Amino acid sequence: MRHLFLMRHAKARQASSDMSDHQRPLRRRGLRQAAAMAGPLQRWGALAGEIHVSSARRTWETLVALDAAVPNLGLAARAHRQDALYAFAGEALLDWVKRLPDPTERMLVIGHNPALVELGRWLCHDAPDRLPTGGLLHLVLPGGPWQALAPDCARLAASLVPTAASHSLFQRRAPAPRAQGKADLAACLQMQLGHLYALVRALEPGVMAGADPEFLHQYRVNLRRSRAIGEALLATARASGRDKVPGLKRHLKHLKRRAQDTSDLRDLDVFLARLATAPPAAEEGTRRALHGWLSERARGEQQRLCQQLRQPDYAVEMQAWEAYLEGEAFREALARITPARIEAVLAERIADHNRDLVALSLEAPDQAFHDLRKTVKRIRYLAELQPKRHRALLADLKQRQTLLGELQDLCTREAWLAAFVESGAAPADASADIAAWQAALQTEKDAQREAIMTLAPLNA
Structure with a gap:
């Protein structure tokens, strides 16, 4: 061939008058x-x-x-x-x-x-x-x-x-958000979800190309933000005594599954970037073997994701989500949202966060910290529905999300390192390197957990 x-x-x-083609x-x-x-x-x-x-x-x-x-x-x-x-x-x-x-x-x-x-x-x-x-x-x-x-x-x-x-x-050509002007809250939410949908679809070629990991990151962020706004709508509907928004749960389930499909590839991209910028104090042979093993896993995940995005059911799901956002049932549900109901759900989530934060200890499982990170993100997405009102809260949430995200990255590296050892791909003489690396990761995790536990309770 x-x-x-x-x-x-x-x-x-x-070309110009003084310059030829x-x-x-x-x-x-x-x-x-x-x-x-x-x-x-x-x-x-x-x-x-x-x-x-x-x-x-x-x-x-x-x-x-x-x-x-x-x-x-x-x-x-x-x-x-x-x-x-x-x-x-x-x-x-x-x-x-x-x-x-x-x-x-x-x-x-x-x-x-x-x-x-x-x-x-x-x-x-x-x-x-x-x-x-x-x-x-x-x-x-x-x-x-x-x-x-x-x-x-x-x-x-x-x-x-x-x-x-x-x-x-891509950002120079990315879909621009529609001017909201004096639109009411319901119209703003509908425009925001429509913009997020347009971004997700526009990001797909970059995700499938796999040349710049930022496409995958932004694709995940916009899927999750769409889902979070939808979940906020469900929560405010329950707060108003009307606990159903017809069809919404089904669409949110699809968005959740599509975001989850990217998790392993995103974790591998982050680990590979870390290896390139801050390699561990290990022998070159160990680092090279790990890099090759991670790269092979990433290529497999990239191929799998591309196949999923090319499947007809993916396009059908996304087009159905777009149609739902423009449908009468969704517009009626949006019309029932008020700032007061958003504030009530936000206060409830902040109370849950503060309770979970106080319950943390150094002996708590990693999952307890990961669950706290999810709560922080849900609070942030809800607060972003009224960003001017919650400027100070959003700044605090950003700091917390950074701390919790760094801990999750450490846990992910620890898990992939263990999988590398279990795969048999590690060099025979790498056991001391890997043991030292695992100990260093544990030390970093302990320090990160302590920093998270010293955070003060959130204020609305």
């Missing part, structure tokens, strides 16, 4: 696009073979930006600038590809639209019909000679755009 990677140059300046340089955004794509390109093997670049300035600067992001690969020194790739018709690009020498098995072309899209669609009918600046197509071709390429002979292995590779780039 042969691998052909087609990449469009990153965002460039427009061939001379157009990259914008600052284009430099960020290229840097964001460098990691995925390296992981996909796109930088391991031959690299051919159009002679235009913007394509070469795209290559130079990739080179700066992964300087150990020497991309600029290996790349070939080709006048023939300064082409905008798919036929011209196909003609160039068919003249490649047969030993070429892996190649990256950095060029221009519409030639790249036309060639991609000619080779594979499943290829997308648009390729934004900085976008990439990975096509797997049959193993025959290049000149024997035929229509629809390729398989689309992957496609990626910068806004799915980098969450910071």
